[in-house]
Amino acid sequence: xxxxxxxxxxxxxxxxxxxxxxxxxxxxxxxxxxxxxxxxxxxxxxxxxxxxxxxxxxxxxxxxxxxxxxxxxxxxxxxxxxxxxxxxxxxxxxxxxxxxxxxxxxxxxxxxxxxxxxxxxxxxxxxxxxxxxxxxxxxxxxxxxxxxxxxxxxxxxxxxxxxxxxxxxxxxxxxxxxxxxxxxxxxxxxxxxxxxxxxxxxxxxxxxxxxxxxxxxxxxxxxxxxxxxxxxxxxxxxxxxxxxxxxxxxxxxxxxxxxxxxxxxxxxxxxxxxxxxxxxxxxxxxxxxxxxxxx
Numbered sequence: 001x002x003x004x005x006x007x008x009x010x011x012x013x014x015x016x017x018x019x020x021x022x023x024x025x026x027x028x029x030x031x032x033x034x035x036x037x038x039x040x041x042x043x044x045x046x047x048x049x050x051x052x053x054x055x056x057x058x059x060x061x062x063x064x065x066x067x068x069x070x071x072x073x074x075x076x077x078x079x080x081x082x083x084x085x086x087x088x089x090x091x092x093x094x095x096x097x098x099x100x101x102x103x104x105x106x107x108x109x110x111x112x113x114x115x116x117x118x119x120x121x122x123x124x125x126x127x128x129x130x131x132x133x134x135x136x137x138x139x140x141x142x143x144x145x146x147x148x149x150x151x152x153x154x155x156x157x158x159x160x161x162x163x164x165x166x167x168x169x170x171x172x173x174x175x176x177x178x179x180x181x182x183x184x185x186x187x188x189x190x191x192x193x194x195x196x197x198x199x200x201x202x203x204x205x206x207x208x209x210x211x212x213x214x215x216x217x218x219x220x221x222x223x224x225x226x227x228x229x230x231x232x233x234x235x236x237x238x239x240x241x242x243x244x245x246x247x248x249x250x251x252x253x254x255x256x257x258x259x260x261x262x263x264x265x266x267x268x269x270x271x272x273x274x275x276x277x278x279x280x281x282x283x284x285x286x287x288x289x290x291x292x293x294x295x
Contacts, residue, residue, distance in 0.1 A: 050267030067261035078242035085151025098166030122160035129157040130224030145226045148238040158211035165207025169200040209284045219246040245273045
């Protein structure tokens with residue numbers, strides 16, 4: 001009798017677990033579908049509103065107060081210039097910091113203090129970094145609202161994300177690889193450069209994709225820096241005034257309450273920004289896959 005009771009309880013427990021699993025699976029499926037539906041609606045709306053203005057004249061034209069003649073070439077060039085600053089600064093400083101914290105810094109209160117603050121900085125609102133960039137790069141260093149100041153500010157914004165992801169990538173490298181390298185007489189730096197970094201590179205590139213994707217679409221820090229939207233000259237160097245695609249989207253969205261066509265211009269600029277973002281991500285994913293197969 002006791003044996004039959006135990007079997008009945010076990011069966012009921014298994015049925016309950018199966019039922020709970022199906023319920024949660026259905027909830028997660030609904031959550032995924034909800035996000036996909038909202039994204040699809042947003043993309044369809046943007047494409048329908050922006051495709052009528054998206055042509056070569058729009059891509060190669062200068063900014064203008066006339067919606068029919070307005071173009072985004074200046075904003076597109078400014079975005080590329082800013083990313084030419086953000087990419088090397090973020091990768092060199094971010095990966096270098098992660099290597100020091102994971103492979104050189106000794107365990108203790110100082111290391112724990114630094115890692116805790118880096119993790120907290122990843123959640124700081126972007127406008128705070130804009131205020132920091134305004135104080136340090138624009139006013140203290142007297143750069144002004146130029147490409148270099150904007151690139152450094154956005155680099156500070158995304159550095160914590162890259163540092164944390166690079167640390168996780170370095171931790172994930174099997175310890176026996178480094179031990180085998182040391183056993184063959186390699187120095188610590190040789191082991192890091194030839195063994196640990198190549199093995200961690202795919203995951204580091206994944207973190208780079210996330211951080212650079214955030215940088216290319218940020219508006220708040222550039223607004224605080226005083227980056228203009230209606231800029232006629234094209235930037236030609238790091239110390240030139242510039243505008244960027246997110247800024248142009250922001251201002252055209254605001255002006256759409258006065259001129260309805262500006263909403264279509266903003267939608268067309270969103271399409272260009274997404275295409276640039278997808279291109280950047282595709283290149284990074286290709287490089288990541290190549291190194292993943294290699295190592």
